[in-house]
Structures are given as C-alpha cells and as structure tokens.
Amino acid sequence: MTATLPLTTRPLIQLTDVRKVYDLGEVQVEALKGTTLQIERGEFVALIGPSGSGKSTLMNTLGCLDRPTSGSYLLDGQEIVTMTRDQRAMIRNKSIGFVFQNFNLLNRTSAIENVELPMLYAQGISARVRRSRALEMLEKVGLAERGHHHSSQLSGGQQQRVAIARALVNNPSILMADEPTGNLDTKTSKEVIELFQKLNREQSLTVILVTHDQSVARNANRKIVLRDGEIILDTTDSQLAQETLNSPV
Amino acid sequence: MGLLNSIRIALRALLKNKMRAALTILGVVIGIAAVTTMVSIGQSASKLVEGQFQTLGTNVIVVFPGSQRGGPVRQALVQTLTADDAESIAKECPAVLATTPLVAATGQVIYGNSNWSPKDMFGVGEDYPIVRNWSLQSGGFFSKREINSNAKVCVIGQTLVAKLFQTSNPLNETIRVKNIPFRIVGVLAKKGASMMGDDLDDILLMPYTTVRKRLQGSAFNSVNAIMVSAKQESQMSDATDEIKQLLLDRHDISDGQPSDFLVQNTTEIAAILTFITGSLTMMLASIAGISLVVGGVGIMNIMLVSVTERTKEIGIRMAIGARGRDILRQFLVEAVVLSSIGGFIGVSLGIAMSTAATTLINYVSSGADWPIIVSIPAALVAMTFAAIVGVFFGYYPALRASRLDPIEALRYE
Numbered sequence: 001m002t003a004t005l006p007l008t009t010r011p012l013i014q015l016t017d018v019r020k021v022y023d024l025g026e027v028q029v030e031a032l033k034g035t036t037l038q039i040e041r042g043e044f045v046a047l048i049g050p051s052g053s054g055k056s057t058l059m060n061t062l063g064c065l066d067r068p069t070s071g072s073y074l075l076d077g078q079e080i081v082t083m084t085r086d087q088r089a090m091i092r093n094k095s096i097g098f099v100f101q102n103f104n105l106l107n108r109t110s111a112i113e114n115v116e117l118p119m120l121y122a123q124g125i126s127a128r129v130r131r132s133r134a135l136e137m138l139e140k141v142g143l144a145e146r147g148h149h150h151s152s153q154l155s156g157g158q159q160q161r162v163a164i165a166r167a168l169v170n171n172p173s174i175l176m177a178d179e180p181t182g183n184l185d186t187k188t189s190k191e192v193i194e195l196f197q198k199l200n201r202e203q204s205l206t207v208i209l210v211t212h213d214q215s216v217a218r219n220a221n222r223k224i225v226l227r228d229g230e231i232i233l234d235t236t237d238s239q240l241a242q243e244t245l246n247s248p249v
Numbered sequence: 250m251g252l253l254n255s256i257r258i259a260l261r262a263l264l265k266n267k268m269r270a271a272l273t274i275l276g277v278v279i280g281i282a283a284v285t286t287m288v289s290i291g292q293s294a295s296k297l298v299e300g301q302f303q304t305l306g307t308n309v310i311v312v313f314p315g316s317q318r319g320g321p322v323r324q325a326l327v328q329t330l331t332a333d334d335a336e337s338i339a340k341e342c343p344a345v346l347a348t349t350p351l352v353a354a355t356g357q358v359i360y361g362n363s364n365w366s367p368k369d370m371f372g373v374g375e376d377y378p379i380v381r382n383w384s385l386q387s388g389g390f391f392s393k394r395e396i397n398s399n400a401k402v403c404v405i406g407q408t409l410v411a412k413l414f415q416t417s418n419p420l421n422e423t424i425r426v427k428n429i430p431f432r433i434v435g436v437l438a439k440k441g442a443s444m445m446g447d448d449l450d451d452i453l454l455m456p457y458t459t460v461r462k463r464l465q466g467s468a469f470n471s472v473n474a475i476m477v478s479a480k481q482e483s484q485m486s487d488a489t490d491e492i493k494q495l496l497l498d499r500h501d502i503s504d505g506q507p508s509d510f511l512v513q514n515t516t517e518i519a520a521i522l523t524f525i526t527g528s529l530t531m532m533l534a535s536i537a538g539i540s541l542v543v544g545g546v547g548i549m550n551i552m553l554v555s556v557t558e559r560t561k562e563i564g565i566r567m568a569i570g571a572r573g574r575d576i577l578r579q580f581l582v583e584a585v586v587l588s589s590i591g592g593f594i595g596v597s598l599g600i601a602m603s604t605a606a607t608t609l610i611n612y613v614s615s616g617a618d619w620p621i622i623v624s625i626p627a628a629l630v631a632m633t634f635a636a637i638v639g640v641f642f643g644y645y646p647a648l649r650a651s652r653l654d655p656i657e658a659l660r661y662e
C-alpha cells in the first residue's frame with residue numbers, strides 16, 4: 001500500500017505496529033508494544049521518556065542495528081524487517097548515520113581513520129577521496145587540527161564530534177543519535193546540539209535523537225514521549241511534552 | 250568492498266595492537282621452531298645410530314667352529330673349519346658376496362722404540378676389505394699370492410699409525426711381531442668407534458697363512474672363524490641357509506646329526522637396532538606432537554582472547570556498515586598475515602636452532618659426531634599446523650561475532 005504512494009508523499013520512515021520482546025527465558029520483556037510512527041524528510045525529532053521506556057530499543061530498530069520481533073519498518077519505501085543482513089549493513093553504511101552515547105570510536109585509531117572507516121566499507125572510493133572527505137568532515141565539526149589524535153587523546157565532546165563526522169561522512173539521509181549528550185557536560189552538550197540544528201537547518205538532514213534532557217529536547221521541532229514501550233504523546237509543544245513527562249503514571 | 254580494502258583494514262587493525270600481534274607471532278614461532286628443532290635433533294640421533302650400525306656391518310655372517318649346542322665357547326678347542334671352507338662358500342653360495350678366513354693372534358707390535366698391543370690382530374684372506382666394506386686409505390691389501398706364500402706383509406689401522414708412526418709415513422716400513430718382521434703394504438681408512446665404544450681402528454691384519462704357520466707354528470689349516478658378507482641385507486637368511494647346507498655337505502654330516510659349526514648372522518642385532526631407532530623416532534614424534542599441541546593451544550588462546558576482546562570492535566564496524574563477510578575477510582587476512590610472519594620466523598629459527606643444538610652437542614661431548622640435520626618436513630608440517638590453528642581460531646570466533654546483530658556485539662565490554 002505504501003509502495004503505491006508517489007515519491008513526494010512517501011514518508012522517510014514508516015513504522016507500523018513494531019514489537020520488540022526480549023526473551024530472558026523465565027520472563028519476557030516487552031520493550032516496544034506495537035509502535036506506529038511516521039517521520040518525514042527534514043524533521044528534527046526528539047524521543048523522550050523515562051529510563052527503561054524503550055527509547056534505545058526504538059532507536060536501534062530505526063537505525064537497523066536491531067530487528068523487531070514483529071511489525072513493519074519501511075525506510076524510504078523499503079521494507080527493512082525482511083531484508084538480509086548484508087542489505088541492512090548497506091543501509092547502515094549509506095543511508096543512516098548513528099551516534100552513540102559512548103561514542104564507540106575504534107581504540108588506538110586516529111580521528112581521521114575513524115572518520116574514513118565508513119568509506120572503507122563503501123564501494124569504490126579512492127584513498128585520496130577518502131582522506132579529503134574525512135578531513136572535510138572533521139573541519140565541519142571543528143576538529144580539523146585534531147585529525148591525527150587518538151580517541152584517548154580527545155575530550156568527550158571532541159570524541160562525540162569525531163563520531164558525528166563519522167556518521168555523516170557517507171552523506172546519509174538520516175542522523176540518529178541515542179543520548180548523544182549523555183556523557184557530556186552542559187556546555188559541550190549545547191555545542192553538539194547546535195551542530196545538529198545547523199545540519200538540520202542548512203542541509204535539511206533528518207535528525208532523530210534520544211534524550212532525557214528537557215533543554216536538549218526543546219531544540220527539536222517534534223517531541224515523541226515514550227512510556228513503557230508505548231508512544232503516549234507526539235507533539236511540537238515543548239511545554240506539553242514536559243508536563244506529560246513529569247506527570248505521574 | 251574489495252579485497253584490497255580488506256587487506257588495508259586488516260593491516261591497520263594489526264598495527265593498532267602491536268603487542269597482540271607480537272604475542273600471536275611468538276606463539277606461532279615457538280610452536281614451529283620447537284617442533285623443527287626436536288625432530289631435527291632426533292633425526293640426527295637416529296642417523297648417528299644408523300651410521301654406527303653400518304660400521305658394524307649389517308650383512309655380515311660369521312661361521313664359528315664347534316657344535317650347535319656347545320656354542321662358540323668351545324670354538325678354540327675344535328678345529329673343524331678350514332680356509333677351504335671359506336673359499337667354497339664364496340664360490341658356491343649364490344647369496345654370498347665374499348668370505349674371509351679369520352685367525353686370531355695376539356702380541357706386541359714393535360717399531361723402532363715404540364711398541365703397541367693392538368686390540369685386534371687377525372690373520373685374514375684377501376677379500377677381508379670387501380667383507381667388512383672397509384676401504385684403504387693408502388697402499389693396497391695383500392694379494393692371494395702373498396697369502397699363498399705366507400708373505401710377511403701386513404695392513405694396519407689408523408690407531409696403529411698414530412701410536413707407532415706419529416708423523417712419518419708407515420707405508421713400506423717394517424714392524425716386528427714376535428720378532429718376525431712385517432712390511433706394511435696398506436693403511437686402512439678410519440672407521441671410528443663402534444656402538445659399544447670399541448676402537449675399530451686399533452687393528453693389525455696379516456695373511457692368515459702367515460699367522461698360522463709363522464706366528465703360531467701350526468701345521469693345520471684350521472681357522473677360528475669365517476666371515477661372510479651377503480650380497481644384500483635382504484639375502485641374509487638365504488645366505489645363512491646356503492652356508493649351512495654347503496658346510497653340512499662338505500663335512501659329511503647327515504641330516505639330523507649335530508653340526509660341527511655355528512652360523513651366526515647380524516640380522517637379530519639389526520632387528521634390535523631397527524627397533525631402537527624406531528622407538529627413538531616414535532619418542533621424537535611424540536615430543537614433536539606435544540610441542541605442536543602446546544604451540545597450537547598458545548596460538549588458539551591468543552586468537553580467542555583477542556577476538557572476544559574485539560567483539561565490540563566488530564560491533565562498531567558492523568554499525569557503520571561492515572557486512573559479515575567484510576569482518577570475516579579482515580580477520581582472515583589478519584590471521585594469515587600473523588601466521589605467515591610467525592611461520593617464516595619460526596622456520597628460520599628452527600633451522601638455526603637445529604644447527605646450533607647439534608653443533609653444541611658435538612662441542613660439549615668430545616668424540617660425538619652428530620650429523621647436522623634440519624628436518625624440512627617437520628618444519629612444513631609444523632607450519633601448516635600452526636597456520637591451520639591460527640586461521641581457524643582467528644576465523645571461527647569472528648564468524649560467530651559476525652552473525653550477531655550489531656547491537657549485540659556492541660553490548661560487549
């Protein structure tokens with residue numbers, strides 16, 4: 001049905017009745033209880049909710065890092081759930097940039113090599129182009145002069161910016177970030193979020209981020225509130241989102 | 250992603266953790282070098298034993314006079330074997346290469362102011378060098394004519410050269426045995442020590458006729474023993490049977506009667522020695538096998554530990570778009586590179602250690618003369634094994650990790 005929609009009206013992300021159950025033997029944890037969600041190109045979305053509400057589970061599903069137990073996930077009209085592992089790897093490489101709370105940079109590896117990595121797994125990019133594009137990305141995140149530093153020689157904020165450069169180097173259509181500021185101080189957090197806003201505004205990059213920080217969530221146009229694996233609110237109103245989040249169950 | 254990128258990724262990953270790479274290489278090196286050295290030393294020892302065995306002569310049959318039951322103890326008392334027996338054995342037994350009578354003598358050898366009592370003094374026939382497979386260093390052996398004429402000639406071993414002549418040339422010099430002058434017509438090549446440690450070169454050979462008639466003053470033509478060499482080791486038992494039959498005929502002994510001679514061959518000794526060498530080889534193969542296993546476990550450990558440690562790395566790589574096969578190719582290339590470097594160093598070290606060990610043995614224990622052997626098959630087997638272990642244990646855990654969803658691999662800390 002979605003496939004018949006004309007390209008222009010086709011949503012970037014169409015999640016339909018997605019469930020995720022963690023089978024722990026004796027107990028089964030239902031992390032997502034039939035989530036349905038639609039995100040358009042160029043949106044800046046914040047997923048908020050208390051700890052354990054299923055934000056990361058949802059984000060990993062959107063980022064093709066994890067598969068839902070059931071349901072459908074159409075990314076740009078393509079069904080992700082039934083794809084092969086290699087096809088999903090390709091999607092992660094080309095269409096999605098993912099930023100983690102704990103950066104997940106390769107150890108003992110320079111910033112520039114970390115940024116080059118996604119291009120090594122893409123096809124047919126020459127060493128010269130890889131190098132110059134990596135440098136360009138580092139410049140964009142304000143780390144041009146730190147290219148040869150290893151992650152252990154960079155501050156948390158700098159590491160996260162290297163991770164963002166890495167996420168964006170293959171020109172993905174979506175940037176996803178799971179608590180990107182969770183390990184950063186307030187000032188650095190602000191810088192990172194400003195970077196996201198700039199990318200969203202200037203390149204109409206779709207940005208989806210998970211946060212439990214109201215001041216971070218405020219920067220997003222759209223706020224989705226999760227509780228116990230369910231979306232309880234989907235709004236552009238920051239005030240309403242905050243109230244919903246703070247209201248007792 | 251092309252193979253070139255896989256190689257690039259793998260090499261970068263190796264350089265990131267030089268310690269891990271070095272430890273893996275060390276494991277491979279130790280395994281290969283240990284096996285190569287063990288087997289090489291073992292083969293050297295086996296070769297040494299075999300060589301000693303050759304000096305003994307594996308195709309020599311000795312016929313003693315005396316009854317089968319009495320054994321060689323009574324050999325001195327009976328006088329049933331003659332030089333004619335020796336000659337007809339040589340002529341009529343097809344499996345026999347050559348024979349020589351043997352007459353034992355004792356006494357002191359005098360040359361100028363020096364004297365020496367050789368351990369072995371024998372009267373023998375002209376075919377003695379053939380029977381013993383013993384060449385001459387200089388001069389020649391005494392001839393049939395010299396034997397027939399009871400000539401006063403002799404051939405000496407290297408020990409006598411050293412004891413009596415020091416520096417001068419012994420050829421054509423005259424030595425005295427029991428006051429009888431003997432002209433030296435030949436010098437035997439060096440044979441070294443027997444397996445029992447006897448000096449084989451401490452020997453004086455004279456025509457058996459001369460010993461019998463001139464030294465012992467005996468009128469009889471009897472000899473103490475007949476030494477026979479078979480054409481081939483495989484013909485030893487044929488030769489033994491032929492000799493028995495011939496001598497029974499010649500001595501007119503009818504079937505069932507006790508014989509007046511005893512035929513002894515070295516096949517039994519050969520069997521024992523083959524067993525010893527075989528055991529030696531088995532022992533070394535076991536040691537080599539254990540070394541291989543120990544080396545293999547080392548390689549396996551470091552591979553397993555590093556791959557488990559690297560599950561997170563695999564997760565990161567997959568999260569940014571590496572496919573399972575990209576991960577596998579990276580780990581395969583890493584394992585192959587490490588195994589190759591380790592293999593190369595291991596084989597080189599194995600060769601060096603084999604040579605050094607043998608040289609050291611020869612240096613430390615005087616008189617030892619272990620041949621320097623480097624077992625290339627052992628090196629190849631060890632290398633192959635190390636490569637298989639290295640690649641398998643580098644590959645298998647990576648295979649498992651590559652089948653995880655990226656998020657599962659990332660949870661590894």
Ligand SMILES: Nc1ncnc2c1ncn2[C@@H]1O[C@H](COP(=O)(O)OP(=O)(O)O)[C@@H](O)[C@H]1O
Pocket residue numbers: 022024029030031049050051052053054055056057058
């Ligand atoms: N790997 C897992 N195994 C079992 N349960 C899990 C796993 N990951 C998450 N969960 C559970 O799923 C629920 C949602 O977790 P998560 O998505 O991480 O929440 P959030 O990111 O909002 O804090 C929680 O109850 C959590 O305990």
Ligand SMILES: [Mg+2]
Pocket residue numbers: 055056057
């Ligand atoms: Mg979370």
